[in-house]
Amino acid sequence: MKLDKKDRLILINQYKILAKLDANDATYYKELIQILENGYEIFYSLLDQWIDEEMPTEKSRFVLDILDLYRALEDLKRKTKDARLLKHFHGNFKGFDGNNESDYLGFTRFLIEIQGKFQEQKQYYYENDHLNSHCPMIHKYERMLAKVKEDEISIWQMSTEQALSILDA
Template identity: 40%
Template sequence: MPNSNIKITDIERLNLINQFLILEKLYPEEADYYEKNRIALEQGYKAHYRTIFEHLWEEMPEEKTREVLDILEMHRAITWSLTDLSKDNKKKSNYVFRGFDGNEESEQLSYCHYFIVNLERYQELVENKEYPDFNSHCEMLPKYRRMLKVWKELKEEYDFRLTVDQIDRIWSA
């Protein structure tokens, strides 16, 4: 929230002041931090409100989260299909979810990490990683969007699992 003009009502200020008072007591080792924020709010130092909210990230639009979920769902379908279709793990290793670029696709990367690690969903995409970071170190969204287009077309054709040919079509998009 670095460049936003923060506007809070007196009631919101009072609630935050009370929260900071509670936090000062609950966490004495961090009491100085909470006290400084409380004083800024009590005395109306608007220039310092930004520091209170500096740890808040910008909201991620729902369309972006939906796109990440579609990408994860597509990779899940590929993973499950390969597990059922192939005993040749060499073939499977070519189709691993690579994640998103940490520099150019950081919102998607963060949401992906939250969804898989924090919410413990789609664990089959982790693939024996002790700490999955999902950083592909290269942009993946253009590739994933092409793959999604093919997958969505095929989704209407296939029953439950994808064939190897369908997976190859998706992956080579």
């Protein structure tokens, strides 16, 4: 990261304010102030290490699409009470792998916890470690969504058999 003097001055002032407001982290802010005042470029990465890379729209859309599918599945399970759907291994949303799919998991948690969307998934939240599947799920979800598209299934009007074929994809 490159910072000119003006950027450094602005950040120094911000960190001085934060050091006064947040006594618990004052030492950390003072360290950042020293880095900026002295221009220790090698440590500039400490300034933004907590900021994630941007999540591409395609990834966000994928999460929204899979959550929509599971919303429709929850609706179907509620209506039919079909044991095959209720007991299917993939009948409940498992979430994403916290180690390998953390950006997907973080966005899913943001949608549910912060934005209050997809609240029907809250019931599985604690069952599966805050939607951490502990195994990669993206490929499974891609196959499920591909099945919906390939068979031209309307998820809001799907039959139990269609739902099972999606879950088995």
